[in-house]
Amino acid sequence: MLYLHIPFCKQACNYCDFHFSTSTTYKSQLVKAIVKELSIRKQYLNTPITSIYFGGGTPSQLTLDEVEVIFNSIYNNFNVNKGIEVTFEANPDDLTLEYLKGLKSLGVNRLSIGIQSFREQDLKSMNRAHSVKQAFDCLSFAENAGFSHVSIDLIYGIQGLTNQDWVEQLNTTKKLPIDHLSCYSLTVEPKTPLAKAIENGKMEDISDDQSADQFEFLQSWALENGFEHYEISNLAKEGGVAQHNSAYWKGAHYLGIGPSAHSFNGISRSVNIPNNTKYIRGIEANKPEMELEEINTDIRFNEIVLTGLRTKWGVQKVELIKLGKKYVQHFQQKSLVFKEIEKMIETDSAFILPANAWLNADGIAGKLFI
Ligand code: SF4
Incomplete structure (x- = not known):
């Protein structure tokens, strides 16, 4: 399994504690470093690649040319099994029909789209960069581009999202051309803008009871609507279970490329440095900066x-x-x-x-x- 971390985002969502930068100043150097890291670490896995996952950050901040360069490096350096799942995380505001057709022709066969909510007020309160209209538009572009495996992320437990609102969000998905849903409870991670806004009294705290209720609504909604709830945060229609994530939960070995990416070979886990410029410098000097954790x-x-x-x-x-x-x-x-x-x-x-x-x-x- 191969994971690629693309550490760029158009703007910072207020709840996010992943590694990303809103500056694209070093984007081309970073793509070069990813290409080189693929070559440096090609011996890490002793088995062929069984799935590829572009995560982030926001992989759809890459141009098609940049995605192609990364794919070329993957195929030049690794033995990749035929017909494997290739997932690409994307945000609605980046997705045009042309871009999606380009991804498809490069070999991406599954999209994971960060929609998060179909309510403008939620998108605004979380500082998402897209609108509800862009969410609907990108799903029809994905269908027109020929993607049959599409997942969307939704968040529950958002301040002001009633149980009725949540069920309406879920019901909205029934009409959409998707085969997978990832539903996360909004959590307050330390040092995020959300945590600070709550500390300063500018936003109300999230309610554990609300999140618990909405998780239970999700469980019963899934049963009634043909989605299998196969992992706490993940639901799939028949044939839509995510191969990459499922293998990860079952303990498969994986190589993670890019700043902050994790790798696991059964004996140890390594974590690449979560800093774009230090990551680039390390790779350029043929000394990838990472921390190793022995797994006893x-x-x-x-x-x-x-x-x-x-x-x-x-x-x-x-x-x-x-x-x-x-x-x-x-x-x-x-x-x-x-x-x-x-x-x-x-x-x-x-x-x-x-x-x-x-x-x-x-x-x-x-x-x-x-
Ligand atoms: S787009 Fe995703 S990775 Fe980027 S800030 Fe928002 S939640 Fe975090």
Whole structure:
């Protein structure tokens, strides 16, 4: 699996703590550095590439020529399996029919579009760069350009978004040419403009009860409307499950390219420096700047529990067995209490949370950690 982090955004959304810059001064150097990093790190994975994901930041801030240069480097340096999922994150205001046709001809076959809300007041309060009209327009452009796999992001728990508003947002998606929905609860990350506005009393705090209610609405809406809720934040129509993200949650190895990108080879995790100019300098000097984290078995166990319990596949017994008897016993013993109160189901192959426990999946995982 290959992930590429494109660290540019037109403007800063107030809730965002990802690595990005609103200045494109170094964009061409950064694209060159990405091209070079692909070459420097081509031995990192010992297997062919099984999915490609352009994330960010905002990959649609790249020109088609820049996207093509990156694809050329991928195909020159890696053995890429045929017919794989190639996802490109984009924002509505960047998407024209011509741009989308260009992406399609370069090999992108799945779009993940940051729509976030179909209400102007929400887009404004989150400082999104696009309008509701642009959201609808880009979806029809995507359909006309021939994309059959389209995901959109929506955010719930926004101040002033009533439960009725949220259900209307979800119902709006029924008419859209999409096969995947990613729905996130608005969270207040430290040091973001949102956190500061709440601290200064300029915005009201978000309500945990509102987010919880809206998550439950999402669960029942999905059941009634043909979307499978396969991961806490992700829902798909038949055939729409994201291959790249699903493999990531199941513990697949991946190479991350670009500033702040993470890589995982089963033994260690590395994180590229989250600073565009330092990243470029490191790559130019053939010394990529990154931090390494050795993954011991305890850490791996906790990761498997945390990611597994957030999915419909649950924690696979085979994964625990691979870690050793101690970990199987620990999980079995700690999970007893949740089985007794019917917040965990044990099947022949996995431990799975039932729908009524998903809201508290992270809390339950925390109680099972070693
Ligand atoms: S467009 Fe995405 S990455 Fe950029 S600031 Fe907004 S949420 Fe963050």
